[in-house]
Amino acid sequence: MTIHHKIDAKTAELIDEAIGELPVKLGSLAAKLGVQVFRATLPAGISGEIKKIGEDQYAIRINRHETVERQRFTLAHELGHFLLHRDLIGDGLSDDALYRSKLSNSVEYEANRFAADLLMPRNEVEKLLKMIWVSEDELIQYASKHFGVSAQAAQIRLGI
Numbered sequence: 447m448t449i450h451h452k453i454d455a456k457t458a459e460l461i462d463e464a465i466g467e468l469p470v471k472l473g474s475l476a477a478k479l480g481v482q483v484f485r486a487t488l489p490a491g492i493s494g495e496i497k498k499i500g501e502d503q504y505a506i507r508i509n510r511h512e513t514v515e516r517q518r519f520t521l522a523h524e525l526g527h528f529l530l531h532r533d534l535i536g537d538g539l540s541d542d543a544l545y546r547s548k549l550s551n552s553v554e555y556e557a558n559r560f561a562a563d564l565l566m567p568r569n570e571v572e573k574l575l576k577m578i579w580v581s582e583d584e585l586i587q588y589a590s591k592h593f594g595v596s597a598q599a600a601q602i603r604l605g606i
């Protein structure tokens with residue numbers, strides 16, 4: 447699967463491997479990509495940040511006071527910045543609770559899109575949408591557990 451045109455073949459392979467088992471093991475994927483991840487107490491209103499810590503070396507910090515599902519989305523979002531926007535990160539950037547940073551809204555949208563694609567792979571979403579014997583609420587709850595995301599993120603992704 448091609449998750450994004452900016453992603454090289456080797457990285458795409460690592461991502462494919464990661465999404466082969468749900469919920470996606472984000473920590474393990476980050477480690478394979480060479481990114482250090484820390485759960486930390488961040489300034490109020492900050493969900494995550496990515497910082498340059500050396501020559502082509504990056505670390506991601508996730509606000510540990512937010513829900514686990516939210517932390518997963520934040521990590522996936524920051525990995526999106528790492529893979530797609532490394533040239534824009536500079537020394538680092540912080541994302542607030544609405545995933546706004548010093549970068550443009552369209553760049554932030556792209557990171558959110560990447561996160562959704564990574565956590566909730568499209569072919570799996572399509573499979574779930576065929577579960578017509580369950581109610582929409584049940585489907586959202588099921589998807590939320592299946593993907594390890596918030597009900598809200600699942601609902602947006604399912605488009606229901």
Ligand SMILES: [Zn+2]
Nearest residue numbers: 541545547557
């Ligand atoms: Zn961001």
